[in-house]
Structures are given as structure tokens and as C-alpha cells.
Amino acid sequence: LRARPGSQDAASVIEIVDAPLPDPGPGQLRIRNIAMSVDPYMRLCLDGAAGPAAAFALGEALPGMAIGIVEESRVADIAAGDVVSSMFGWREAFVADADMVEKLNAATGLPPRAFLSVLGGTGFTAYVGMMHLGRPQPGETVLVSGAGGAVGSIAAQLARMQGAKTLALAGSDAKCAWLRGAGIDHAINYRVVEDLDGALSAAAPEGLDLYFDNVGGGQFETAISLARSRARFVECGMISTYVAERSQAPRNLVQIIAKSITIYGFTVVDFMDLREWFLADMTGWIRDGHIRWEETVYEGLDRAPGALDDMFRGANLGKMIVSLDAAP
Amino acid sequence: LRARPGSQDAASVIEIVDAPLPDPGPGQLRIRNIAMSVDPYMRLCLDGAAGPAAAFALGEALPGMAIGIVEESRVADIAAGDVVSSMFGWREAFVADADMVEKLNAATGLPPRAFLSVLGGTGFTAYVGMMHLGRPQPGETVLVSGAGGAVGSIAAQLARMQGAKTLALAGSDAKCAWLRGAGIDHAINYRVVEDLDGALSAAAPEGLDLYFDNVGGGQFETAISLARSRARFVECGMISTYVAERSQAPRNLVQIIAKSITIYGFTVVDFMDLREWFLADMTGWIRDGHIRWEETVYEGLDRAPGALDDMFRGANLGKMIVSLDAAP
Numbered sequence: 001l002r003a004r005p006g007s008q009d010a011a012s013v014i015e016i017v018d019a020p021l022p023d024p025g026p027g028q029l030r031i032r033n034i035a036m037s038v039d040p041y042m043r044l045c046l047d048g049a050a051g052p053a054a055a056f057a058l059g060e061a062l063p064g065m066a067i068g069i070v071e072e073s074r075v076a077d078i079a080a081g082d083v084v085s086s087m088f089g090w091r092e093a094f095v096a097d098a099d100m101v102e103k104l105n106a107a108t109g110l111p112p113r114a115f116l117s118v119l120g121g122t123g124f125t126a127y128v129g130m131m132h133l134g135r136p137q138p139g140e141t142v143l144v145s146g147a148g149g150a151v152g153s154i155a156a157q158l159a160r161m162q163g164a165k166t167l168a169l170a171g172s173d174a175k176c177a178w179l180r181g182a183g184i185d186h187a188i189n190y191r192v193v194e195d196l197d198g199a200l201s202a203a204a205p206e207g208l209d210l211y212f213d214n215v216g217g218g219q220f221e222t223a224i225s226l227a228r229s230r231a232r233f234v235e236c237g238m239i240s241t242y243v244a245e246r247s248q249a250p251r252n253l254v255q256i257i258a259k260s261i262t263i264y265g266f267t268v269v270d271f272m273d274l275r276e277w278f279l280a281d282m283t284g285w286i287r288d289g290h291i292r293w294e295e296t297v298y299e300g301l302d303r304a305p306g307a308l309d310d311m312f313r314g315a316n317l318g319k320m321i322v323s324l325d326a327a328p
Numbered sequence: 329l330r331a332r333p334g335s336q337d338a339a340s341v342i343e344i345v346d347a348p349l350p351d352p353g354p355g356q357l358r359i360r361n362i363a364m365s366v367d368p369y370m371r372l373c374l375d376g377a378a379g380p381a382a383a384f385a386l387g388e389a390l391p392g393m394a395i396g397i398v399e400e401s402r403v404a405d406i407a408a409g410d411v412v413s414s415m416f417g418w419r420e421a422f423v424a425d426a427d428m429v430e431k432l433n434a435a436t437g438l439p440p441r442a443f444l445s446v447l448g449g450t451g452f453t454a455y456v457g458m459m460h461l462g463r464p465q466p467g468e469t470v471l472v473s474g475a476g477g478a479v480g481s482i483a484a485q486l487a488r489m490q491g492a493k494t495l496a497l498a499g500s501d502a503k504c505a506w507l508r509g510a511g512i513d514h515a516i517n518y519r520v521v522e523d524l525d526g527a528l529s530a531a532a533p534e535g536l537d538l539y540f541d542n543v544g545g546g547q548f549e550t551a552i553s554l555a556r557s558r559a560r561f562v563e564c565g566m567i568s569t570y571v572a573e574r575s576q577a578p579r580n581l582v583q584i585i586a587k588s589i590t591i592y593g594f595t596v597v598d599f600m601d602l603r604e605w606f607l608a609d610m611t612g613w614i615r616d617g618h619i620r621w622e623e624t625v626y627e628g629l630d631r632a633p634g635a636l637d638d639m640f641r642g643a644n645l646g647k648m649i650v651s652l653d654a655a656p
Contacts, residue, residue: 044582054586216582230598238582249577254372254544254566256593258382263591265584270558 138163146214148175294318474542476503622646
């Protein structure tokens with residue numbers, strides 16, 4: 001990371017550099033990544049806009065989740081060829097202490113990349129936000145924004161699975177078709193609908209009991225205006241506000257008082273005690289056919305910065321992933 | 329109410345009119361008000377900015393809480409001379425069904441006007457927001473904005489009573505002195521301090537566990553920036569945003585995600601099931617000397633609109649009340 005991008009593309013401030021790869025010492029592993037996660041929060045961390053503690057350091061590689069194959073191990077319980085997940089981010093290969101990575105559970109029978117999406121940070125985020133904070137009840141009405149994305153697509157299905165009437169906002173007809181195929185009651189393409197409030201009101205004249213937000217800004221504002229008294233809001237992301245010049249807070253925020261709305265802002269790292277429950281629950285739901293997931297895959301380290309920018313243009317259906325050639 | 333004031337003074341759109349007072353029918357009372365409540369939310373309802381359901385009707389008297397003396401009763405359990413509270417608002421006298429008013433509990437030994445403030449809507453609001461939603465714990469750090477007002481002055485004392493380190497923001501040195509006298513650990517005059525973030529950080533370098541907001545806008549924004557991870561926010565009021573042209577949402581709202589902040593917006597009418605607990609608790613706390621309260625009293629119906637405007641200029645310490653001459 002060479003500079004804070006502000007309103008510029010991320011690709012303009014991220015440079016690919018060659019760095020020497022040390023030999024692993026005792027207790028260490030050498031890992032070659034096969035897939036890297038591209039997540040909306042990364043854009044915020046490039047600018048440090050989520051607060052100084054969450055700012056990515058200038059001059060360093062971008063942190064984030066990745067899946068890799070162990071090439072060389074200096075510990076007893078991990079062998080060359082094992083597949084591990086890590087948080088060392090956008091690198092083709094790296095050396096790290098073995099206790100800083102996690103061996104994937106092969107018993108799930110799921111492909112390793114599932115541990116970047118439905119069983120990874122985004123699936124876990126959807127689980128914490130919807131099941132632990134939002135807690136949709138049968139017969140309630142739930143709206144999910146950014147529902148074509150990695151978190152929203154899972155969150156919407158979780159609400160539907162709980163018996164809630166589920167509405168989804170997404171940015172393309174293809175995303176809406178996918179959501180309908182996954183059982184979502186109403187999927188609305190917010191880019192083409194002329195009157196978003198009217199379309200949502202027609203689909204849910206009873207108003208919203210729960211809003212799961214990935215977008216912020218105008219869609220957050222619309223959800224406030226359509227919320228029922230005592231509605232719950234789960235603030236998982238505000239992707240529409242992450243690029244500085246597009247930033248916009250809801251103008252009707254004061255209505256959270258008159259409507260007694262509770263807003264749960266959350267970042268999943270504060271809920272790691274739920275992770276074992278998540279892995280058990282989600283693995284079961286996938287096995288039983290309740291949850292589908294989707295990936296959008298770019299090939300090669302050099303496409304990672306552009307993948308982040310393209311995600312902010314809505315190019316991804318489901319999880320945005322950069323795949324790397326595992327052959328050295 | 330003749331028009332929506334927008335950014336104009338409330339006094340410019342409120343007219344005092346003479347209206348005939350009918351004789352009470354069976355089941356009715358004729359009541360002469362002795363004191364009327366002046367509350368910040370009323371300003372919002374003048375404009376309808378809290379949503380259409382909370383808009384005051386044009387051409388009608390302003391609703392709100394008042395205390396009055398029964399002059400004529402056509403029911404068995406209320407007699408002439410009894411003191412009652414009602415929600416019929418800014419009127420010198422009125423006729424109403426007896427089941428729409430509430431006889432005050434004389435056993436408290438408190439003056440009737442206390443039922444407009446510490447035992448009325450504002451005391452109840454402080455109780456619900458601080459004790460039921462915010463739930464300060466011993467050793468936590470709590471910030472209250474608008475702490476010189478009717479709700480904030482009680483909310484701050486409740487936090488202190490629970491053993492929390494309590495910081496208060498108020499708009500005059502006199503208000504700050506009153507708060508210190510009531511045991512609040514740090515009271516800061518936000519109008520004169522040059523660096524509000526710095527002053528709060530110096531008083532609470534550990535950060536905020538709980539923020540009780542009556543002000544919104546810039547003070548809400550400051551509280552977000554100083555909040556600890558997993559802080560709770562109680563959104564009771566956003567008085568700085570109620571007059572349209574001063575409206576301002578916090579620009580750092582996105583940090584509620586990175587910090588896993590929960591925001592409880594609330595209006596006290598959604599928590600009426602707690603009212604009996606409130607009356608019992610608050611009466612006891614007053615009796616035991618834990619809670620003090622203050623009033624700012626204007627005399628005469630004609631001063632009510634100006635009292636509302638003056639409250640938005642910070643003229644009140646504690647509860648703003650309009651006192652009426654009870655003699656017909």
C-alpha cells in the first residue's frame with residue numbers, strides 16, 4: 001500500500017513488489033496461497049476511515065484472509081500439502097508461525113475456497129449479524145441490502161430459513177434472479193427501479209421488522225423510513241460510503257428515536273466465541289440444502305487491486321476471490 | 329399551530345386563540361391547568377420531521393403533558409380540587425373524559441410540578457434510557473449530552489448512582505456547576521471548550537462504555553470517535569438537529585461497525601410497561617437523596633411558544649415549564 005486512495009481507485013495506490021521469502025525456522029511454515037479474499041472493509045482500511053486502529057499500514061502488504069497450501073513445515077502437526085487459512089493477506093507465498101494459521105477441516109467435504117466465503121469470514125459475518133443480533137422470527141419482514149454480495153446473499157437465505165418474509169436489494173437483474181432462485185421472496189434491482197420506497201412498500205406494506213445493511217447511505221435511509229416501530233437494524237457494512245466522495249449519512253436518522261429502533265453495529269472479530277457454533281451450524285445447513293453460495297473469481301495476484309475496485313462497481317455475484325496458481 | 333416552522337422560531341407559527349369551553353358531560357371533567365410541559369420533541373413534531381405519525385396537526389392546540397386542578401367533575405372517583413396530569417397540552421383549561429387523565433399520587437409528598445419533570449415524562453425517559461437500555465455498570469465510563477436539560481440531568485445522576493464514572497456535556501458554566509454539585513465527575517461546557525475531543529479524552533482516556541445522547545450532530549460524532557469497542561449508545565434526542573437548517577448526521581457513523589456499537593433509539597411511549605417500576609424506584613431515590621432536579625419556569629400561556637424557542641437556545645436548567653395562574 002503506497003498511499004491512502006481517498007476517492008481514487010484502490011488499484012492506483014497498490015503496487016505489486018517482489019520480496020525475499022525466508023526459510024521457515026522452528027515452529028514455522030512456508031505457505032503458497034491458492035486463493036485470497038477480497039472484502040469491502042478493505043477499502044475502508046485503505047483510507048483509515050474506520051478509525052486509526054483499523055487502518056492498513058502504508059508500505060505493507062494488505063492484510064486479509066487467504067487459503068494456502070503448506071510447502072514446508074517445521075512443526076509436528078502440520079505437513080507439506082495441508083491446506084490452511086491465514087490472515088496475512090495479499091501475497092503469493094509467505095513464512096509464518098504455525099500458530100498464526102488454521103488447518104482447514106477436510107471432513108466438511110467442501111472445496112477449500114468455501115472457507116473464504118460461506119464457511120469463512122463473510123459467512124460468519126452473515127451468521128453473527130442475522131442469527132445472533134438480528135434474530136428474525138417466523139412471519140417477520142426482513143430486508144437485506146447488498147444481497148448479491150458474499151455476506152448479503154447468505155444473510156438473506158438465513159432470514160428466509162428462519163421463516164421470515166425476506167426482501168433483498170441488489171444491483172443487477174442477474175443477482176436478483178439468483179436470489180429468487182435461492183428462495184428469497186422479493187428481490188429488487190435498486191439500480192433500475194424508479195421509486196425504491198414505493199417498490200419496497202408495495203412488497204412489504206406491513207413495514208420492516210429487521211434490516212440487515214451492507215450498503216448504508218440512501219438504502220439505510222429508505223429502511224429507516226419503512227421500519228416499523230421497535231424494528232432492529234443490523235449494520236454490517238456501509239459500502240456506499242466507503243469511497244470518500246460518495247459518503248452520505250441517512251438524513252432521517254432522528255427517526256430511530258420516534259420508532260424506538262435498535263441498531264447493532266458489528267464487526268465479526270468481536271464475536272469469535274460464536275465461531276465453533278457457526279462452523280457446525282453452517283456445515284449442517286449446507287449439507288441439508290438450505291444455503292447456496294456463489295463466487296466471482298479473478299485469476300492472478302496482479303488482478304487483486306482491480307477486483308477490489310470492481311467489487312465497488314458491483315461486479316461480483318457472491319464472494320469476490322482472487323485465485324492464485326499454486327505451482328511455484 | 330398555524331404552519332410548519334422549518335428554520336423559523338416556533339413562536340412565529342403558534343397563535344393563542346380563545347375557544348369556548350363546553351360543560352362537562354357524564355364521565356367528564358373540567359380542568360384548569362396550573363403547569364404545562366415544554367419538551368424538545370415538540371419542536372420536531374411541529375415540522376413533522378420525526379415521521380408523519382408524530383406530526384402535530386395544523387390548526388390544533390399543541391399536545392403535551394400538563395398538570396391541572398379539577399374544577400368540575402361528573403365522575404365518582406375524582407373530585408373538584410384534585411390534581412391531575414393529562415396529555416392535552418397547551419391550554420389554560422379544557423374538558424375531557426376522566427379516563428384520559430391521571431390523578432396524581434399525593435402520597436409522594438412531592439409538589440405537583442414534579443410530575444412534569446423528575447416524576448413525569450422526562451424523568452421516565454431518563455429512567456428507561458439509562459436503567460433499562462443503557463444499564464451502566466460500576467466502573468464503566470458514561471457520557472451524557474444535554475446534561476443540563478430535564479432528561480440529561482436525571483440520566484447523568486442515574487449513571488453516577490450506579491457507580492459509573494460520569495461525564496456530562498452542557499451549554500453553560502451554571503449548568504456545569506449544578507451538575508458537579510449533583511455529584512457528576514466531569515462536567516464540560518461544550519460552548520466554550522476549544523477542543524471537545526481533547527477535553528473528553530483527558531477526562532476519560534479509557535474511552536466511553538456508554539453514551540446517552542440528547543443532542544445528536546457533532547456531539548454524537550465526538551462520542552462515536554471516543555467510544556470503546558462494544559460501547560452502547562442510547563439515542564434519546566438529537567436536539568441539535570431538530571431545527572431544519574442545523575441538521576447534521578454524524579460523519580463517522582460507519583465506525584459503529586468497526587467498534588461493534590449498539591445504538592438504542594427509543595421513545596418512552598414504547599416502554600409504558602416500565603412506568604410503575606419507574607414511579608416506585610424514582611420516588612424512593614428522591615426520598616433517599618440520590619436524585620436532585622431543577623426547573624426553569626416561565627409564567628403565562630403567552631410565553632409557552634417562546635419557552636420552546638428559548639429551550640433550543642439553552643435557556644433552561646433542568647425542566648422547562650410554563651406555569652399558569654390557576655385562578656379563573
